[in-house]
Amino acid sequence: MGRSPCCEKAHTNKGAWTKEEDEKLISYIKAHGDGCWRSLPKAAGLLRCGKSCRLRWINYLRPDLKRGNFTAQEDELIIELHGLLGNKWSLIAGRLPGRTDNEIKNYWNTHIKRKLLARGVDPQTHRPIAALRQEERSTAQEDSSGDSSSRDGDGGLDLNLDLSISLPRHSSPEQSSPPPAATASTSTMQALCLCCHLGFQSSETCSCRRIPRPLGFSFIWPLEEGQRIA
DNA sequence: AAACTCCTCAACCGCCTACCG
């Protein structure tokens, strides 16, 4: 079956945008706002797919874009947010005014990944690579002894969210930032929603569902898809 | 100076989800 294309591809331009196209898009959005992307190209006189217009506007033409190099503070904030949110680029971008999800995603893949590897930190898990190696070795030993029940299905790391979450800290950029893998027991003993702490609006990502924890510790964490309250 | 390799980032693709009738 397949899905229907988002627009009539036979009559749309692709590839890099020309100055004229940019100007058409800007002047149309200035005059009418950025409402319905599907009908916008036709109304603006552009031979482009609506999605393409949206992307061009959001990632390149929006007047509030910052552009230019990322600061060290932005670097650290991205790393910290990525540790908490994973590859949720749009959410991360929401905390960096003037930056787009695409820009952050590109910057992560080209710069920050390398930076973290140089620090000896795994970019995906934000844990020290040495510790991961050690873990792999011991897991391999467990496997060879026939116990595979404690592993993740994909053979990857056993990511325990309880252990991989830490409170956001305001570390200085120079400080080598340890992975946000502190245990809950080292955290302040108070109910705290990390998303709210970071300034996310509840409509953005946080539903502030309370997960009861033993010993009177209750940690509020927005449930991810597939995550269950025990 | 030319050829080649590497790197960056704008743009595309396809999937997911919210919304609406």
Added chain:
DNA sequence: CCGGTAGGCGGTTGAGGAGTT
């Protein structure tokens, strides 16, 4: 409740610029 549609997102690609041989 269901199906269709549009918007949004993350992963990936590829053009072109920069650097190297």
